[in-house]
Amino acid sequence: MTPTYDWARQFGKAYVGALNTGPEAFAALFAPGADVQVGDREGPPELVREATPPGRSAFRRARIEEPWVVLTVRVIDRAAEQVDDRPHRLRFDDAGRITALRA
Incomplete structure (x- = not known):
């Protein structure tokens, strides 16, 4: 699949929603055997x-950097009154499931 900007933006909202919902909802976004690397x-x-702590994460923006879709996820630390914008780079299969992620 070749993601468009509009698709990436909508997916970003669903991605962060699933991240904040629970492990099953988040895992459902991934293709079997997805290549996941965090740091x-x-x-x-x-x-x-x-x-990227659930309940403290928000969708900030999406952009396309072929072959990646880059989602910016904002992590909010209310106690420290700080925010940290973190890029999540994703690739997708034809069904729109994540096959690779770099965060």
């Missing part, structure tokens, strides 16, 4: 939820 760690989609 220098590789593993299951749950790694993303460990690094």
Whole structure:
């Protein structure tokens, strides 16, 4: 699939919604055997939820950087009164499921 900007923006909202909902909803966005890397760690989609805390994450923006869709996820730390914008780079299969993620 070749994502458009509008599709990427809508997917970004669904992505963060699933991230904040729970592990099953988030894992459902991924194709079986998806290549997930967060920092220098590789593993299951749950790694993303460990690094991007559910309930403190918000969708900021989307852009296309072929072959990646780059979603900016804002992590909010209310106690420290800070925000941190983190890029999540994604690739997709023909069904629109995530096949690779770099965060």
